[in-house]
Amino acid sequence: MAASRRIFTQLRNSTTLLTKNVPTSGTRRGTAMLYAVGAVGAITGLVYARRRRGEAAIQVGLPVVMAKEEEEKRKFWQRAPAQHKMSDRERRFREFSSVEYKGQMYMTPRDFLESVTEERPRPRIGRRPLMDDDVSHMLKKTPSRHKGSTKFFRSMHEEGIISFTEYLFLLCILTKPHAGFNIAFNMFDTDGNQRVDKNEFMVLQEIFRKKNDKRKAKEEAEGVSAVQKYLLADGNVQDTTLLVHLFGVKGKDDLNFQDFYKFMDNLQTEILELEFLEFARGMPTISEIEFAQILLRYTHLPDAAHDAIIERLKDRIPEEKGITFDQFKPFFQFLNNLDDFAIAMQMYTFANQPVEQAEFKRAVKVSTGIDLAPHVINTVFQIFDEDGDGKLSHKEFISVMKDRIHRGFRPAEEYEHADDWLSFASCIKRKVKRNPLMRFWQYDQQSRRSSGGYFS
Numbered sequence: 001m002a003a004s005r006r007i008f009t010q011l012r013n014s015t016t017l018l019t020k021n022v023p024t025s026g027t028r029r030g031t032a033m034l035y036a037v038g039a040v041g042a043i044t045g046l047v048y049a050r051r052r053r054g055e056a057a058i059q060v061g062l063p064v065v066m067a068k069e070e071e072e073k074r075k076f077w078q079r080a081p082a083q084h085k086m087s088d089r090e091r092r093f094r095e096f097s098s099v100e101y102k103g104q105m106y107m108t109p110r111d112f113l114e115s116v117t118e119e120r121p122r123p124r125i126g127r128r129p130l131m132d133d134d135v136s137h138m139l140k141k142t143p144s145r146h147k148g149s150t151k152f153f154r155s156m157h158e159e160g161i162i163s164f165t166e167y168l169f170l171l172c173i174l175t176k177p178h179a180g181f182n183i184a185f186n187m188f189d190t191d192g193n194q195r196v197d198k199n200e201f202m203v204l205q206e207i208f209r210k211k212n213d214k215r216k217a218k219e220e221a222e223g224v225s226a227v228q229k230y231l232l233a234d235g236n237v238q239d240t241t242l243l244v245h246l247f248g249v250k251g252k253d254d255l256n257f258q259d260f261y262k263f264m265d266n267l268q269t270e271i272l273e274l275e276f277l278e279f280a281r282g283m284p285t286i287s288e289i290e291f292a293q294i295l296l297r298y299t300h301l302p303d304a305a306h307d308a309i310i311e312r313l314k315d316r317i318p319e320e321k322g323i324t325f326d327q328f329k330p331f332f333q334f335l336n337n338l339d340d341f342a343i344a345m346q347m348y349t350f351a352n353q354p355v356e357q358a359e360f361k362r363a364v365k366v367s368t369g370i371d372l373a374p375h376v377i378n379t380v381f382q383i384f385d386e387d388g389d390g391k392l393s394h395k396e397f398i399s400v401m402k403d404r405i406h407r408g409f410r411p412a413e414e415y416e417h418a419d420d421w422l423s424f425a426s427c428i429k430r431k432v433k434r435n436p437l438m439r440f441w442q443y444d445q446q447s448r449r450s451s452g453g454y455f456s
Contacts, residue, residue: 089171093164096121101130102238106161109153109241112170117274135161142244145259150269152245160241170242173264174271175405177336177368185260197254198247202237272332276325285322288379289313295383299403309383316382327373331380335401337368345394354391357381 086094096115097105105127107115114121138159143152162170176184188196190203237243239251246263247253255263275297279290286294292313296306334341344367345355355363357377364372381390384397 089168090164093167098124098127098158099130099161100127101135101161104163104238106130106163106240107167108158109156109160109162110158112162112167113153113271113274115167116171116174116271117278130161138241139239139244139249142241144248145246145253145255145263148245148263148266150266150273152266153270154274156241162242163238163240166240166242170267173267175336176264177340178265178333179337179368181261181264182257184264185257188255188260195254195256196260198237198243198251201243201246201255268333269329272329273325276328280325285324286328287320287322288317288382289320291323291328291376291379292383295380295404296400297404299400301400312386313379313382316388317379321375323373323376323379327376330370331372331376334364334368334370334372335405337370338398338401338405340367342394342398343367354389354393356391360392360394 092115093107094105096111097107098111098121099106099108111121138161141159142156149155172184185196188200190200237251243251246255246259275294276286279286279294289310292310296309299306301309341363344363357374360381361372361374361377364370380397381392384392384400
C-alpha cells in the first residue's frame, strides 16, 4: 500500500500537468481526466504484480523511463555480435534443412526437392534431431548407384541426409548442360585415371564450399591440401545418403563417366518430372498457361508483367493443345545451354535483331543439338512477343530465362539476413520508415520535444 500511495502522489502531480493546458470544455476535461485515471490504475496494477513476483518497483518518471529504454536499445545493438554474412545458397539451405545430427544441419531428400521447386519450406517447428540409430537406419536403406533412377530422391523421401556441400554440388548439376557433364567429371577426377573415388569427390565438394564463401584462390589451394590429409584419416567423413549411394556402404567403390553421367541426367529429369507432374495432376499433358507458369516461376518479373503475359497467352492460344513431358523436357534442358544459344543468335543475326520462329529453332539445334517441338516454340513466342509481330527479342528472352535457372535464389527482403541481428534491425527500420502512420508519430514526437516535451 505504501508503494500505491507513492504512485498516487507522483501521478497526481503528473495528472495536473497533463490537464493544465486542456481547454475548460467539460467533455474534453472529462476525457483527459479519464485517461489520467486509467493510467493510474494501469501503473498501480503493474506495481502490485511486480511486487508479487519480487521484481524491483517501477519508476513513474515517464520521460526518464523512455530515455532509459532508448539507451538500453542502443547498447543492445552495439553489443550484438557481427554475424557471418551468408550467401543466398547457404541461407536457403538453412531455411529448408529439417534435421540435425551431431550439431550439423542436414537436408532430407524431400527437403532438397522442395528447395528447388518451392519458394518457401513447408511449416514446421524446429529441426528434428537424429540419433546414431536413425542415421544408420537411413544409410542402410540407401540403394546403390546401380539401382539409381529418376525417382531416387522421391523414393528416399525423408529417409536420408544431405550435407551443405552436397547441396551445392546438386545445384551445380541442375544447371549443367549435358555437354558439360564430361568437364564436371574431369574436375572430380584429379589423378586422371578416368575414375572418381570418395576422396576426390569430397575434395571438390570442399572447393564448392569455399567458392560459395568467396574466399581467395590461395586459401582454396591450402584448404584442398588440408582436406586431403583430413580425409585420409580413418573415420573423419560423416557418411551421407549421397556418399553411400555413389561409393557404397564402405566407401570403396568408384565412379566411371557412365555412372556419373547417369546420376546427373537422372537428377535433372527427376526435378523436371516433379515440376511437370505438379501441374499435370495425373494427366499426360499440361496446358500452355501452365507451361508459362512453370517457365516464369523464378523470374524477377513484376506481378503486373507476369499477369499480362498470362492474359496475352490466353488470347493468342484460346484452344488448349497441351504439351507432353517429352516436349517439355528438351526445352528446359535447352535452358542450361543459354550461353551457347546467345553466341549462336549473335552470329546468326549479326545486328542482334529480333528473330522469327524458324530462326530460333535452327539456333537452338545448332548450339545445343536439341530439336524443340514447333508447338513449344510457338508458345514461347506468344509469351515473349509483346507486340504480336511474330518476332522475339532474344536478348530479353535470355535475360529472363537466366533468372529462371536460379531456382529460388532471388533475394527476399523479409528473409534477407534472417540470422543477422543488425540486418534484422535495418529491415525493421525500413518497414517503419515506409509506414505513413509511423512517420506521423515521429513528426509528432519531434514537435513535442522541440516544444519542451510532454510536460512543458
